[in-house]
Amino acid sequence: MSDLLRLLKLFRPYWLWMAGSIALSLASVLANVGLMAVSGWFITAMALAGLAGVSMNYFTPAALIRAFAIVRTVGRYGERVISHEATFRLLAELRTWFYRRIEPLAPAGLAKAHSGDVHARLSSDIDRLELVFLRFFAPVTVAALASLVVVAVLFAWHPQIAASQAVLLALAGIALPVLVAKAGGAPSERLTHQGAEMTTKLVDMLDGLGTLQAHGFDAAHAARIEALTCGMIAEETRLSRLSGLSTAGVGLATNMALFAAIALAVPAVRSGALAPADLAMVALLAMASFEAIGPLPLAAQSLGGTLASARRIFALADGAPPVAVPARPAPLPLNAADAALLSFRGVGLTYPGAARPALCDIDLDLMPGTRTGLLGASGSGKSSLVNLALRFWPPETGRISLSGTDVADLDPEDVRRQISAVSQHAHLFTASIAENLRVAAPDAPLGKLEEACRIAQVHDFIAAQPDGYDTLVGANGLKLSGGEARRIAVARALLKEAPILLLDEPGEGLDRATETAMLEALFDATGERAVLYITHRPVALERMHALLLMERSRIVDRRAAPQMG
Ligand SMILES: Nc1ncnc2c1ncn2[C@@H]1O[C@H](COP(=O)(O)OP(=O)(O)O)[C@@H](O)[C@H]1O
Numbered sequence: 001m002s003d004l005l006r007l008l009k010l011f012r013p014y015w016l017w018m019a020g021s022i023a024l025s026l027a028s029v030l031a032n033v034g035l036m037a038v039s040g041w042f043i044t045a046m047a048l049a050g051l052a053g054v055s056m057n058y059f060t061p062a063a064l065i066r067a068f069a070i071v072r073t074v075g076r077y078g079e080r081v082i083s084h085e086a087t088f089r090l091l092a093e094l095r096t097w098f099y100r101r102i103e104p105l106a107p108a109g110l111a112k113a114h115s116g117d118v119h120a121r122l123s124s125d126i127d128r129l130e131l132v133f134l135r136f137f138a139p140v141t142v143a144a145l146a147s148l149v150v151v152a153v154l155f156a157w158h159p160q161i162a163a164s165q166a167v168l169l170a171l172a173g174i175a176l177p178v179l180v181a182k183a184g185g186a187p188s189e190r191l192t193h194q195g196a197e198m199t200t201k202l203v204d205m206l207d208g209l210g211t212l213q214a215h216g217f218d219a220a221h222a223a224r225i226e227a228l229t230c231g232m233i234a235e236e237t238r239l240s241r242l243s244g245l246s247t248a249g250v251g252l253a254t255n256m257a258l259f260a261a262i263a264l265a266v267p268a269v270r271s272g273a274l275a276p277a278d279l280a281m282v283a284l285l286a287m288a289s290f291e292a293i294g295p296l297p298l299a300a301q302s303l304g305g306t307l308a309s310a311r312r313i314f315a316l317a318d319g320a321p322p323v324a325v326p327a328r329p330a331p332l333p334l335n336a337a338d339a340a341l342l343s344f345r346g347v348g349l350t351y352p353g354a355a356r357p358a359l360c361d362i363d364l365d366l367m368p369g370t371r372t373g374l375l376g377a378s379g380s381g382k383s384s385l386v387n388l389a390l391r392f393w394p395p396e397t398g399r400i401s402l403s404g405t406d407v408a409d410l411d412p413e414d415v416r417r418q419i420s421a422v423s424q425h426a427h428l429f430t431a432s433i434a435e436n437l438r439v440a441a442p443d444a445p446l447g448k449l450e451e452a453c454r455i456a457q458v459h460d461f462i463a464a465q466p467d468g469y470d471t472l473v474g475a476n477g478l479k480l481s482g483g484e485a486r487r488i489a490v491a492r493a494l495l496k497e498a499p500i501l502l503l504d505e506p507g508e509g510l511d512r513a514t515e516t517a518m519l520e521a522l523f524d525a526t527g528e529r530a531v532l533y534i535t536h537r538p539v540a541l542e543r544m545h546a547l548l549l550m551e552r553s554r555i556v557d558r559r560a561a562p563q564m565g
């Protein structure tokens with residue numbers, strides 16, 4: 001229930017749209033009921049007048065019928081237009097809201113969630129939330145209001161008919177939906193989770209299709225997806241059966257209302273309590289009012305799944321960001337030329353659930369215009385240093401400062417603006433090479449892109465492509481070798497004008513000659529930047545001003561470069 005209330009709170013900016021849609025929907029339902037009732041009365045009254053040979057005023061009822069028909073049609077049209085407009089606005093708002101909530105979590109806070117699962121939450125779960133208004137909130141409100149009006153009108157004609165109508169409306173509109181919600185809640189909730197699991201599995205499978213095939217594991221994976229499908233079909237069947245039963249239940253109540261109205265109205269007509277022509281009107285009024293009740297069982301049935309989606313969304317959105325953003329971030333400090341741009345003091349880090357720390361007691365100073373080499377075996381903690389500098393993770397102990405200011409007092413985005421990094425697993429988007437490069441420098445002219453790519457030794461390769469810098473790369477474009485992608489990532493980092501440059505194994509995947517050429521050109525171009533060059537192979541280390549050696553989470557040796565052999 002609290003999830004439902006929280007959802008409705010999210011809808012608050014759109015309450016005018018929703019109220020408008022509910023008002024129009026109510027008007028068209030009531031117009032339809034009115035149309036049936038007046039038509040019934042009119043036809044009967046005309047027939048009786050004909051039999052008795054008297055004339056009657058048929059202008060008023062005919063005008064009423066026309067008015068009801070127009071209101072019904074226009075109301076229904078308007079209601080569709082407004083409710084869909086409201087829903088789309090809401091959907092856009094919900095998606096941006098959710099995205100804004102999860103963005104600060106990335107990447108550390110989302111590490112536990114599979115990307116397919118996040119994808120499922122962003123798409124199908126959010127889609128389902130929009131239905132809360134369209135399929136639940138609006139029909140329930142309209143049904144309640146329409147039933148009240150119909151029972152009140154019937155009461156003026158015949159209190160007993162009104163009472164029997166109230167009982168049947170309550171049975172079909174309250175008791176039946178409650179039963180359906182009880183029976184359908186669990187299967188519809190399971191279906192939501194199965195759907196999400198399916199998306200997760202499929203995304204995972206598509207990502208790793210080559211690996212699965214190479215290991216002959218694709219059949220097992222396909223079997224798992226088939227089992228999941230069977231489970232989903234079983235739940236779907238259960239829900240279809242239930243919705244069939246509930247539709248039959250509403251139909252039964254509708255016909256019982258008609259029957260009860262006639263059974264009570266006939267004696268009333270006989271005794272003269274009810275005019276003969278009113279019989280048809282009262283009976284049709286009773287029957288037509290069930291139109292508003294029709295959607296309620298289905299609304300109740302899907303509620304379980306919808307709330308499960310809401311819970312999935314809230315669970316991720318409520319995660320605390322791993323790196324807290326200060327309420328009032330300090331302004332970015334100015335750096336004096338002789339002070340460290342980035343410094344670590346006694347920094348330690350243990351990843352959640354890890355048996356041993358990834359970093360212990362790290363002291364490090366990156367000075368403007370100097371290059372620091374960090375050499376260490378795989379797993380020694382080098383990339384974790386970059387994660388901390390980029391504020392993807394908070395340090396567990398110690399202090400990291402940017403030009404003397406503790407980074408904990410700064411906005412993480414401000415910190416990242418000062419740092420340009422080639423991370424170990426740099427991502428290339430499905431976009432042109434130029435667009436991938438301009439992620440770092442949106443306004444850079446082509447000349448600048450070329451200059452950076454020349455340094456990264458990748459310009460000749462790009463120029464040799466038929467589309468040059470417009471060549472599409474990534475998942476749906478040109479497949480790049482690891483070394484080519486790496487060099488584009490290096491060029492991208494060079495394009496970002498930040499005073500600190502972090503290079504995490506920039507030469508990975510390159511042959512020795514290309515690697516050396518790239519690093520030489522790169523280090524010629526670093527100028528006044530403070531550079532940290534991370535590597536596990538001793539390449540181009542003679543270009544460093546200082547050298548650190550890392551072993552098992554610690555810096556175990558540090559030397560000034562001239563001492564290097
Ligand atoms: N996101 C993470 N969550 C948990 N453990 C991690 C994570 N990233 C790295 N580690 C662990 O921390 C240690 C250091 O990793 P890393 O900094 O990537 O080393 P290097 O870059 O020197 O190869 C490794 O034991 C690795 O398994």
Ligand SMILES: [Mg+2]
Pocket residue numbers: 379382383384424504
């Ligand atoms: Mg690494």
